[in-house]
Amino acid sequence: MLSKKTKYGLKALAYLGNQKNRKPVQISEIAEHENISQKFLESILLSLRKSGFLSSKKGKGGGYYLLKDPDQIYMTDVMRVLEGPIAMVPCVSLNFYESCDDCPDERTCSVHKLMLQVRDSALAVYRNNTLQDILCNQPKDEK
Amino acid sequence: MLSKKTKYGLKALAYLGNQKNRKPVQISEIAEHENISQKFLESILLSLRKSGFLSSKKGKGGGYYLLKDPDQIYMTDVMRVLEGPIAMVPCVSLNFYESCDDCPDERTCSVHKLMLQVRDSALAVYRNNTLQDILCNQPKDEK
DNA sequence: TGAAAACTCTACTAGATAAGTAGGGTAATA
DNA sequence: TATTACCCTACTTATCTAGTAGAGTTTTCA
Numbered sequence: 001m002l003s004k005k006t007k008y009g010l011k012a013l014a015y016l017g018n019q020k021n022r023k024p025v026q027i028s029e030i031a032e033h034e035n036i037s038q039k040f041l042e043s044i045l046l047s048l049r050k051s052g053f054l055s056s057k058k059g060k061g062g063g064y065y066l067l068k069d070p071d072q073i074y075m076t077d078v079m080r081v082l083e084g085p086i087a088m089v090p091c092v093s094l095n096f097y098e099s100c101d102d103c104p105d106e107r108t109c110s111v112h113k114l115m116l117q118v119r120d121s122a123l124a125v126y127r128n129n130t131l132q133d134i135l136c137n138q139p140k141d142e143k
Numbered sequence: 144m145l146s147k148k149t150k151y152g153l154k155a156l157a158y159l160g161n162q163k164n165r166k167p168v169q170i171s172e173i174a175e176h177e178n179i180s181q182k183f184l185e186s187i188l189l190s191l192r193k194s195g196f197l198s199s200k201k202g203k204g205g206g207y208y209l210l211k212d213p214d215q216i217y218m219t220d221v222m223r224v225l226e227g228p229i230a231m232v233p234c235v236s237l238n239f240y241e242s243c244d245d246c247p248d249e250r251t252c253s254v255h256k257l258m259l260q261v262r263d264s265a266l267a268v269y270r271n272n273t274l275q276d277i278l279c280n281q282p283k284d285e286k
Numbered sequence: 287t288g289a290a291a292a293c294t295c296t297a298c299t300a301g302a303t304a305a306g307t308a309g310g311g312t313a314a315t316a
Numbered sequence: 317t318a319t320t321a322c323c324c325t326a327c328t329t330a331t332c333t334a335g336t337a338g339a340g341t342t343t344t345c346a
Contacts, residue, residue, distance in 0.1 A: 001231060003303095003304065005304080007232070007254050010253055026322095035245040036245075040305065046322085057314085059313070059314030060315050089145050102177070109154075114153070114268075114277050117268045118268050122265065124264065125261050129257060134254075136253070148334080183336090186295095201293050201344085202343030203344045204343095206292075206293085
């Protein structure tokens with residue numbers, strides 16, 4: 001299952017991506033618009049900021065804004081920060097590899113064989129989508 | 144993450160699939176060979192039996208055995224029984240659909256848009272794999 | 287027949303994780 | 317300089333996972 005953290009994080013990113021300009025948007029505005037607990041959203045935006053997707057401005061008129069254009073923000077990176085490993089088992093993870101302590105040989109492991117394919121297919125989707133691709137306001141000037 | 148239940152269930156199915164004949168195999172044998180707690184495995188095999196993948200024989204010389212040939216056991220069905228919905232959010236689930244209470248419109252939801260693709264890609268993998276495909280002893284007579 | 291082998295079922299539990307809550311602190315801006 | 321709004325830590329509640337415990341039932345073989 002997708003965690004609420006990931007779900008809310010994606011929605012917040014999309015909300016920021018849908019802004020006409022890159023003026024800071026207050027947490028309270030995002031929280032209200034997307035039906036998210038404000039305090040919970042704070043912690044999520046914080047981790048997105050620490051990972052380099054967002055920046056923030058303090059004081060009156062402050063808030064969060066995207067650091068990059070939506071078409072430069074890949075879902076692969078977003079998902080790894082919000083949800084963690086893309087693989088369903090550590091023994092097929094690219095970035096978080098760990099061997100299974102109960103499995104004598106990965107090469108003959110049925111689970112490994114299946115999960116490797118699942119990981120590759122998920123990865124293909126995430127690599128093929130940027131934030132731009134999942135916005136509702138698609139730009140009119142398509143390439 | 145893949146639950147241990149699913150992992151063990153897949154391993155047990157693969158173990159049975161790798162048997163030369165379809166004689167019943169004892170729980171204890173599977174548990175020992177695959178490093179699984181016997182009691183936990185019991186409950187997993189029970190649910191696989193109730194779902195029609197396995198049958199069991201009681202008494203001396205009893206055990207579990209596959210009801211169908213490995214190439215007739217689809218991962219789509221196995222995963223749904225062991226792990227539950229294949230979709231990462233209920234609003235894109237084929238068999239366990241539920242609308243999100245916090246989302247005003249699925250058609251403009253970024254999360255929906257992305258997770259729909261993820262579901263489809265995972266589904267494609269599971270539909271394309273039977274138990275036969277993930278065994279280590281592939282039959283020599285390929286079609 | 288009867289005892290042992292082996293599955294069946296219910297109930298309980300420790301530990302981890304998710305999802306939030308609470309509340310004070312700090313920095314920036316009008 | 318007061319207000320706005322981000323920043324951070326600690327705590328809590330609920331749910332789920334991965335078992336554990338133990339008694340019960342059925343079947344088979346000697």
